[in-house]
Amino acid sequence: MPNVSFGPLETERLLLNPxxxxxxxxxxxxxxxxxLYTWIPREPPGNVAAVENRFKAVSVGRSADGREQWLNWTVWLRTTGAPVGLFEATIHEDGKAYxxxxxxxxxxxxxxALEGMKAVVSALFSNGVKEIEAEIDSRNVPSIxxxxxxxxVFVERKSKVEFFKGAWSDEEVWRILPSRQL
Ligand SMILES: CC(C)(COP(=O)(O)OP(=O)(O)OC[C@H]1O[C@@H](n2cnc3c(N)ncnc32)[C@H](O)[C@@H]1OP(=O)(O)O)[C@@H](O)C(=O)NCCC(=O)NCCS
Structure with missing residues (x-):
């Protein structure tokens, strides 16, 4: 499995902190x-404690069986320090990341998102990740x-993957290889 170094990443406008x-x-x-959850089968956290518990669970950096590495970055504006968002990458034993x-x-x-995720993609590839995929609800136009x-690049569309928020979701799989990196 690639061993991605889990440091902060900087872009022109953003700081990505582990x-x-x-x-x-x-x-x-x-x-x-x-x-943020319109096309995701989850609800927002109910309070700060729920976020803290989730952060504690994922900040161990690895699944219990050791087969997945978990990288999570909080995203901040470099100028004001304002919180901007969250990026996640899960790396599997075979060198594939999601x-x-x-x-x-x-x-x-x-x-x-474009600026920050470019830095994430680049960090993953420069640390031995072989391909990166995302699975996205087909209705999520901004994400696609x-x-x-x-x-x-688009790989495939899976039908009726999950029933949530009153409807079945179709999912699109998108993939990038190191040679396609911008
Ligand atoms: C998807 C998401 C992260 C995009 O963040 P963002 O910072 O607004 O995106 P960017 O400004 O970097 O946009 C980059 C490109 O994405 C596309 N895009 C982003 N928002 C879009 C929208 N509302 N409609 C169409 N295209 C959009 C455009 O191609 C854009 O490039 P352009 O500016 O040259 O047109 C944001 O909409 C989000 O947090 N959504 C909710 C969470 C979510 O659904 N996450 C994905 C789960 S798979």
């Missing part, structure tokens, strides 16, 4: 917004468009 439970209160202000991302609604459409802008 997730720390101490940041739960600031991140709750971002993560509590129901708009990513997910959330940006605070008031910061949408400023290319923060982001994939395309990052150089990911």
């Amino acid at each position: 997730l720390q439970p101490e940041h739960a209160a600031q991140m709750w202000e971002v993560l509590r917004d129901p708009a 990513v997910a991302y959330m940006i605070r609604q008031s910061f949408w459409r400023r290319r923060y 468009s982001l994939m395309s802008r990052l150089g990911f």
Whole structure:
């Protein structure tokens, strides 16, 4: 399995910090917004303690069986220190990684996801990850468009993957290989 170094990443406007439970209160202000979960089969955390518990659980960095490495970054504006969002990467034994991302609604459409996820993709590939995938609800136009802008390519569409929030979801799989990296 690739051993990705789990340090902070910097971009022109953003600081990506390895997730720390101490940041739960600031991140709750971002993560509590129901708009972030429209196309995700989860509800927003109910309080700061719920965020803190989740942060504690994932900040161990590895699944209990040791077969997955978990990388999570909280995302901050470099100028003001304002919390911007959360990026996740799960790396499997075979060198394949899966990513997910959330940006605070008031910061949408400023290319923060594009800028930050470019840095994540680059860090994963430079640490031995062989391919990166994302599985996205087919109705999630912003996320699918982001994939395309990052150089990911469409792989397949899976029908009726999960029933949540009153409807069945179809899921699109998007993938990027090191050679496609922007
Ligand atoms: C998906 C998400 C992270 C995008 O964040 P963002 O910072 O607003 O995205 P960016 O500004 O970096 O946009 C990059 C590209 O994504 C696409 N995009 C982003 N939002 C879009 C929208 N509302 N409609 C269409 N395309 C969109 C565009 O191609 C854009 O490039 P452009 O600016 O050159 O047009 C954000 O909408 C979000 O947090 N959604 C809720 C959480 C979620 O669904 N996460 C994905 C789970 S798989």
